[in-house]
């Protein structure tokens with residue numbers, strides 16, 4: 001399917017969108033007047049913000065307002081198989097990274113499309129729905145970095161369990177069930193698709209563990225993924241949090257409204273926000289207790305900087321009064337990804353019609369190490385099991401990842417009469433750091449995003465080593481039995497390098513680097529916020545979203561962000577317990593279970 005066809009389908013969906021078929025699932029638009037006061041204002045109803053607003057409004061005395069720049073998610077967001085059609089629409093912020101004239105030069109724009117959800121549910125409404133928590137060591141290292149034991153794996157595990165409603169009968173009838181929740185809001189299921197089994201065997205033969213449950217005790221190995229899908233519906237936080245709580249009288253959701261500034265009194269207390277409403281009114285809205293910013297790792301630093309919180313030099317260069325000189329926007333991290341494909345069986349058998357209630361392509365996910373003493377996976381690889389003559393991978397390549405058409409054409413041609421295994425391999429612990437800065441003082445301008453991709457040469461060397469390690473699967477019995485072939489994507493700048501050599505992979509890694517859309521770390525705990533997620537040097541202001549991660553976890557970031565939101569909501573409730581007359585017990589209950 002070419003780009004034009006994708007755009008036509010998106011156009012058809014946008015027409016269907018005008019019928020507002022999904023509106024009944026989500027809260028109604030709040031009616032907010034200028035200078036209205038709430039107890040809490042949450043900025044951004046994404047993966048984190050929706051959870052926080054939901055949890056804070058569990059206490060009927062709390063009047064909670066969540067303000068979201070986008071509107072209700074469309075049908076394409078709720079039906080898992082339609083996910084490829086969401087990017088580059090009004091449901092995406094459509095940010096791009098800066099061209100560094102170094103990495104990602106095999107992309108049409110010589111930079112990356114930084115897809116971000118622009119609707120209720122944020123990233124959870126547009127993402128690839130992998131349910132992955134990462135490795136225990138990730139959180140123990142956070143706890144060590146910020147010197148606070150409450151962020152160790154043992155301490156945060158109850159928050160993962162609190163949100164989860166696992167529905168997988170195999171895990172639930174195994175000892176692994178002890179590490180899963182069944183009473184949360186977030187439905188989680190596993191797809192057992194037969195097409196994937198032979199590949200699991202091949203990875204086993206190549207020396208990898210096969211892991212029943214990577215969210216259990218062993219997070220290194222190949223596995224069948226768990227998805228945030230239940231009963232065929234994407235479990236966006238818009239649906240499972242805001243939707244489920246939409247009739248609460250104390251929960252107010254203001255949609256299609258952009259927060260442009262956080263307001264402070266002379267004592268540095270955050271007292272509210274300024275926002276532009278759907279009908280272009282400038283609103284001042286007040287918060288009696290706290291403002292919580294959950295606008296995501298690209299928009300949260302932007303809003304803080306527009307409000308005078310950020311690096312002094314940068315704010316001064318923008319003529320913004322400095323309220324607090326903090327390293328906002330620095331420490332940007334992302335999981336960078338490279339495509340590696342194999343042609344497998346020769347066949348022209350037509351593919352089974354896709355089930356729209358499943359992930360669009362059968363998948364095996366690997367978490368692997370080259371350094372065998374590493375306690376956490378060093379790389380993650382999504383293995384798409386692609387039927388012959390399929391356009392799905394071409395669409396992913398050219399549209400979702402933004403590679404040059406000629407490169408994607410090679411993938412398409414490779415799949416003519418051949419099944420394929422297409423890996424998206426990502427570096428789980430990048431050393432490179434990027435930065436988010438302001439383009440101008442205008443809140444409508446997108447932020448400047450310098451990803452810093454591969455700026456630390458260790459990332460390039462590691463990526464090459466991981467690609468080479470992964471490619472060993474080509475020597476296994478199944479791959480040999482079908483005369484599998486590595487697909488050379490023939491990147492011009494890598495011409496002449498021996499196919500599969502370390503230098504070949506190093507070159508591919510540099511020019512083909514794309515994103516897994518896991519932006520994080522721009523308001524990191526320990527530097528911008530303290531371990532209770534309070535912004536330093538000001539009061540009554542917290543950040544709670546992927547921005548606060550000091551480093552990336554060894555997996556995807558949606559569920560870790562939801563964990564952060566659960567913990568943030570508990571901390572806020574704790575800090576305001578006396579004022580609310582509420583119960584401290586609810587917040588402590590889950591952790592007692594693990595003592």
Ligand SMILES: Cc1cc2nc3c(=O)[nH]c(=O)nc-3n(C[C@H](O)[C@H](O)[C@H](O)COP(=O)(O)OP(=O)(O)OC[C@H]3O[C@@H](n4cnc5c(N)ncnc54)[C@H](O)[C@@H]3O)c2cc1C
Nearest residue numbers: 044046047048069122123127128129130259296546556558
């Ligand atoms: C294409 C894609 C695929 C991904 N795949 C996976 C996956 O398979 N598994 C996984 O675990 N993770 C995945 N992720 C990552 C994961 O979804 C994100 O890390 C997570 O959603 C981040 O949550 P957040 O709360 O920090 O930000 P977001 O969820 O982005 O929420 C921020 C919200 O704030 C709103 N907002 C921003 N600025 C303002 C403002 N000024 N005023 C009002 N509202 C504002 C935004 O519209 C948005 O709704 C993927 C992400 C993308 C984009």
